[in-house]
Amino acid sequence: MSAMVPIEHSLILAFLLFFIGAAGVLIRRNLITVLMSIELMLNSANLLFVAASRQVGNVEGQVMMSFVILIAACEAAIGLAMVIAIFRRYGNIKTEFLRALRG
């Protein structure tokens, strides 16, 4: 494996993914899609970790990546538990119904 993917490619891809994820959080009204967009953003961070790990030639980026996956799993578990609780309370999961914290 002589040829190596330059890190700039990974950076651009990670940026695009983060961007799409952030756009998803902003434009969707549905909580589940919002959570999925957050997963996209976490994945872009993961890609950066792995690419950086390749760039500097040690595996610590991959260790970080496994921590990020762990956090993503916890986030998904709690986030979806909240989705279920919200669904019970309001009968749907559109974000504009969540006004309880607005003054």
Place this chain on the structure above:
Amino acid sequence: MMQLPVLDETAVQIIATIVKFLVVLVGVLHIPPVMIWVERRVPALMQRRRGPNRVGFFKWRLWGLLQTLADAVKLIFKEESVPGSAYKGFFHLAPLIGLLPTLLFVSAIPFGPAIEIGGWKIPLSVIELDIGLLFILAVTGVGVYGVTLAGWASNGKFSLLGSLRASAQMISYEIPLGLSLIPLVLIYGSLNLQQLILAQSSVWKWGIFLSPISFLIFLICMFAETNRAPFDLSEGESELVAGFHTEYGSAKFALFFLGEYVAMFALSCLCSVLFFGGWQIPFVAHEQLVSLTGSVNIAALCGVMALLLKAAFFMWLYVWVRWTLPRFRYDQLMKIGWKFLLPLGLANVCVTALVLAALA
């Protein structure tokens, strides 16, 4: 005379990979017809019935073997009926999504030691990875989607309930499945399936002797993962019609069948690889076999036969158990998975580690 193009290593291996995969594919395509025949004749024997014995040419009936052939032809030429309320795209894709992971799984099994053809060394597994065990676990994990999607896309009561049940069952038993393999990694120190086989060089180093509890857990999970009796709640015909594939017919139904039997075969192979020395013939070292037969390739083929025989035993076990044990209730199923196998698996890992560390 035509000049043959000079092939380099990469080209040879790519061609070999495709050829090997096609061989495996043709092989596994024969499993469902044969197994369905076995599943009809064996219970007939057990229950003193005759089983299917009518289909045949003139007076040759071949013990009903042609019945499954007739069934296959019938399935393919049936009308395909799609429920009007179904989500069409996923309805058509779901059998395929279910089949692909199992094909990847069976491709990762090392069927034998490497053979040599024209000076090229060709390993007898389609996919050989250093993290083979993790790859297999990952692939089984993704395999749940076929079931989930099939039930959801059919948009019917029975299918949805069946698919939720089946997928909850599959994910519940994936944890003990994963845990049961950790002691083997602890003992043999590798995730590569070929190296795991080579580490079990003599019969007394087989996984089943070094870690019998693992084998027990793996065996139970094997049945649960494929939704087979006694864990076939997802298609309990008395309550759920047929479970997640209620709405499927014709070739797509056949694909589900194929997927189920390929998964059974792959798990049987994995069980033989991890606990019964894979392609190694008991009490005959591979080197002895090579010097005895005088050829690496013939010895390798003997190895393949040994693995297939071991796997065939577990396929037989599937049938045997199916016609012996009654079905569990769903709460019992979940109880076994979460309250018995999970703690047992964890304890097994801990004890194995302690013993290994004490011995070292």
Place this chain on the structure above:
Amino acid sequence: MHPYLPVLLVLSVALVIGLVMSFLSAFLGPKRPSAVKQEVFECGVAPIGSRERMSVRFYMTAILFILFDIETVFLYLWARTFKSLGWFGIVEIFLFVTILVAGYVYVLKRKALEWD
């Protein structure tokens, strides 16, 4: 050859063959759709559809699955490095497993896994 190239090859070959197989009957079989035939099967009664909501226990199972799946992955990492880490690794992983077992016991106590 890259060790992962076969994965790609298998996937593409299997995809092509699977697509052919799953659309075989669309060409070979007859097509005579009717309104009744296209209803979902509910034992012959007029279907009422699947608009009911499922038990929250399926979700509980899935959550437990995720968290223990992660644990299994870390256990694999440890198993792979077990021979180098020795007792140090055992102490470490036992701490990890103990904390998780505490969570498991909590879930059992809250009866989140009871299927009645």
Place this chain on the structure above:
Amino acid sequence: MVEVWFFYFFAAIAVVASLGVILLRNPVAAAMLLVVTLCALAAEYVLLGAEFSAAIQVLVYAGAIVILFTFVIMMLNLGQEEVGQLAGFSKWALLLFMLGGAGVILIQRLSMGALPPGVPGGAASDNTYEVGMALFTKYLWPFELASLLILLALIASVVIARKPTFPSRDA
């Protein structure tokens, strides 16, 4: 060079599929496209020589987290009508984002080659061992704390999802 083309191929799949995730109306379709994105990223990890990362990406992300998503979607039985709409300020936000994105990509392209070339690694080999060694020695405490995080997540999700703590509005 072949690797770079493979990288482009999977990058294209990841981007198109992730666009589908945020734009499709059907939540199950979005979840399936999320799986496609995750698998494409796993392929990128393999190309970057991170075999173990690719494995847990598929094992945990595609095989567990997204299954939880599908379960919740199927459990709440979210039809298309409940999930469809975009938020009110969507068009402007999208436009702004697109512009910003194009700008950053431009900068990225211009700075191409400014970073030093990385350390050449081998082919994808079994790096599980090295990852494990780093995790269990240098990252010992983060690892133990991670188990506390899992414990918290376990307790929190059981508490939140198990029973409604206050009467439902539409009940």
